[in-house]
Structures are given as structure tokens and as C-alpha cells.
Amino acid sequence: MRHILDLEKFPLHQPGSSTWLALVEKCQADLSANGMFNLEGFMKQEALQKAVTELKPVFETLSFMHKRSHNIYFKKEIPGLKSDHPALALTDTINHTVCYDQIPNSVPAWIYEWPPFIVFLAAAMNLETLYAMRDPLARMNVMAYRDGEALNWHFDRSEFTTTLLLQAPAQGGDFVYRSDLRSETDPNYDGVAKLLRGEDPDVKTLKLSAGTLNVFRGKNTAHKVSTVQGNRERIIAVFSYYDRPGVVFTKEEQVGFYGRAA
Numbered sequence: 001m002r003h004i005l006d007l008e009k010f011p012l013h014q015p016g017s018s019t020w021l022a023l024v025e026k027c028q029a030d031l032s033a034n035g036m037f038n039l040e041g042f043m044k045q046e047a048l049q050k051a052v053t054e055l056k057p058v059f060e061t062l063s064f065m066h067k068r069s070h071n072i073y074f075k076k077e078i079p080g081l082k083s084d085h086p087a088l089a090l091t092d093t094i095n096h097t098v099c100y101d102q103i104p105n106s107v108p109a110w111i112y113e114w115p116p117f118i119v120f121l122a123a124a125m126n127l128e129t130l131y132a133m134r135d136p137l138a139r140m141n142v143m144a145y146r147d148g149e150a151l152n153w154h155f156d157r158s159e160f161t162t163t164l165l166l167q168a169p170a171q172g173g174d175f176v177y178r179s180d181l182r183s184e185t186d187p188n189y190d191g192v193a194k195l196l197r198g199e200d201p202d203v204k205t206l207k208l209s210a211g212t213l214n215v216f217r218g219k220n221t222a223h224k225v226s227t228v229q230g231n232r233e234r235i236i237a238v239f240s241y242y243d244r245p246g247v248v249f250t251k252e253e254q255v256g257f258y259g260r261a262a
Contacts, residue, residue: 036216170230
């Protein structure tokens with residue numbers, strides 16, 4: 001793993017050491033203050049090039065083009081909310097997705113399965129433990145956004161979302177988010193509608209560089225990827241972990257996201 005990750009700067013292989021504890025404390029502080037932390041240069045440039053080179057033919061032959069209109073919840077209906085409520089306004093998403101079962105021996109899959117990585121993430125998130133998702137398709141995805149493509153506004157299923165940017169696009173493809181738009185006790189439907197109308201002044205934009213690990217609270221933070229421009233794809237690995245074992249998508253969810261069921 002030391003050929004893939006910068007373990008001198010980020011000593012994930014030394015849990016409990018003073019440098020490991022300092023890194024965890026810094027990540028915890030950033031999460032508390034900003035709802036996310038970023039480790040720039042987490043993945044080495046040589047490994048990034050190897051990963052992208054190996055993934056490109058898979059995208060050309062096996063990827064699923066995820067193209068659909070959806071609401072921010074990725075659900076057909078929300079109990080207690082009328083179908084014409086502006087919080088359920090439809091937006092368009094298009095990208096190309098490769099699932100874990102298509103690249104089980106890839107660089108991103110090695111990182112996803114590496115036990116010290118999971119231990120570090122749990123500590124940074126102030127959790128006792130984390131579990132890899134059981135779903136054979138959704139546990140780890142790599143997504144490519146080509147010219148004119150974007151991932152539109154949504155909330156995540158898990159409290160935390162972990163991504164690793166493998167290739168930055170020529171233009172666009174920024175991470176756009178609105179922190180704490182809702183809470184466990186307040187769905188803030190009017191606030192969601194305001195966001196979708198483009199009237200929320202608290203929306204922020206983050207431009208990430210290739211090799212950056214990003215962890216953020218995506219369950220109640222609305223976020224999207226802005227439209228990519230140019231002939232250089234935005235390629236990002238999405239790692240799904242949960243604080244409980246055995247999490248899987250329904251067959252309907254698998255078909256909606258990947259065009260097939262496991």
C-alpha cells in the first residue's frame with residue numbers, strides 16, 4: 001500500500017502512534033468545524049495514473065450510463081409530502097458508473113478493503129467501528145463524468161461519504177454543497193425548495209485536486225457535482241461504509257443506480 005498511498009504524510013499503517021493520533025484529531029476537528037475533511041495528496045501520482053489507465057477500458061466497455069430525472073431524495077415519494085411540492089422538483093443526472101463486482105482487483109478496491117483505512121476512517125468519524133457495505137454493486141463505485149455530464153442535488157443514505165478523486169476534469173466538475181440543510185428532527189422542506197430554486201445563499205463550492213481523499217457528512221448536507229466541461233473526464237471513487245454490518249440496496253435501488261440487480 002505504500003506504493004499507492006502517501007503513508008509518510010498520512011501514516012494509516014501505524015494506528016495509535018503519535019502521528020496517527022495527530023492526523024485523526026485534525027480530521028475530527030475539521031469534521032466538527034466544516035462538516036468535512038480533505039487529505040490532499042493522499043494517493044500518489046504514480047498510483048493515480050495506474051488506476052486511471054486500468055479503469056478507462058472498463059468504462060468504455062462495461063460502465064452503466066446513469067441518466068435519469070430524479071428528486072433530491074432519489075425516491076418516488078416522501079410520506080406526508082404532496083407530489084407537487086417544490087422540494088420534490090426533478091433534476092437531471094448523467095454519469096458513467098463502474099461497480100465493485102466489475103473491478104474487484106483494482107487499485108480503488110484495494111484501498112476500500114484495506115483494514116487500516118477502515119480503522120482510520122472510524123476513528124476520524126468518532127465511531128467505534130465501520131463496516132464495508134455488503135452490497136456487491138454499491139459497496140465501491142467509480143464514476144466518470146464526461147463533457148456536459150453532472151450529478152445533481154441529492155442527500156446520501158449514510159451519515160458520512162468517502163470519496164477519492166482519481167482524475168480532475170479540465171473545467172467544471174466542482175463539489176457543490178449546502179451544509180446541514182436538514183436534520184433528524186426537521187426535514188426543512190421549504191429550505192430544500194429554496195435550494196432547488198437557486199436561492200440559498202449558504203451554498204459553497206469546493207474544487208478538489210486529483211489524489212484528494214474527501215470525507216463529509218452527506219446524510220443531511222445536500223450536494224452535487226457541477227457540469228463537467230472539456231474532454232478530460234472527472235473520475236472519482238466512492239467508498240460506502242456503515243456503522244452497522246450487512247447493508248445492501250434493494251433490487252429496485254440497484255436497478256435505478258446501475259441498470260441491473262445483483
